[in-house]
Amino acid sequence: MIEPTIPPITEDDIANYLANTPDFFERHASLLATVQLTSPHSHRAVSLQERQAEMLREKIKALELKAAGMIRHGHENTAIADRLQRWTRELLLTRETRELPRVAVREIAAQFLVPQVAIKVWGVAPEYATEDYAQGASEDVQTFASSLTLPYCGANPGLEAAKWLEDAASVASLALIPMRAGIAPHAFGLLVLASSDSQRFATDMGTDFLERIGEITSAALSRLRPVVPAAV
Structure with a gap:
């Protein structure tokens, strides 16, 4: 008659036994003093x-x-x-409506220590159409801004908006934040934040804070837009 082969005891078997037999070391208290570990x-x-x-x-x-x-x-x-x-x-x-874009840019640079900031808006009321921030945004830029559902963060692949900055050649990373009136699908402006640090506006960074910046800027600068008469 062939006796059944008994499998060898493994480390897992020992570990399971000790885990399920908490009183083992109470019965063998002297064993604890002899255990040596590295x-x-x-x-x-x-x-x-x-x-x-x-x-x-x-x-x-x-x-x-x-x-x-x-x-x-x-x-x-x-x-x-x-x-x-x-x-x-x-x-x-800021009481003067026409100064709002300049205040937004100046204070973003000062409060958040952003080296370069620029802004352009379009479709403004006639009394603001000659301001520098209301000029220079091509139709391509306007279309690009409207296509952004979230702020763009990353390197500068020769984007037209980067040319609005004073020193575009030094830009290693930037953030492009579209501005919208409420839930309107089309943007009426674009805010550009730039840095010579390639990681300041990295592609994998979270954009929640930048979105809040965009929402507040959009709300403030909506005063530049023409007043639409209420429907009768």
Whole structure:
């Protein structure tokens, strides 16, 4: 008669046994004192208790780093919110409608430390048509702006809008933010933010904040557009 082959005990079997038999070490307490492990820090043999203490210290350090990161991000978000509030306040305090684009550009550069900022609007009321920001946007740019559902971020592949900047040759990354009146499908302006840092406006960056900038700018600059008579 052939006896059945008993499979060898594996490490998983031992681990499962110990995990499901919590009183094992109570019955064999002396075993704990003889267990020696290799410390990843000193590469010497240490007791199980010492290794557990090391692991606990590592977990505490990781939690401290995570907490510090959360605090840092919280401070950064608060700083951004404060800058956004100051920028919005400047727009609200601007009484001269024709000055709104210039204030928007100046304060974006100052509050958010953007090296170069430019803006163009079109379809404005006749009294603003001679302003520099109301000229120079070709039909191609207007069509491109209307095609953007989200801000464009990335390198400058020779975009026409980049030529509105004072030093287009130094631009390594830029953001193009379309301006719309409410939910209108067509844009009535384009805001350009640029930097010599290729990662400042990287292609994989989030655009939520830039979208808020676009919405506020659009709301403020909508005062430049012709007043449409109410339907009778």
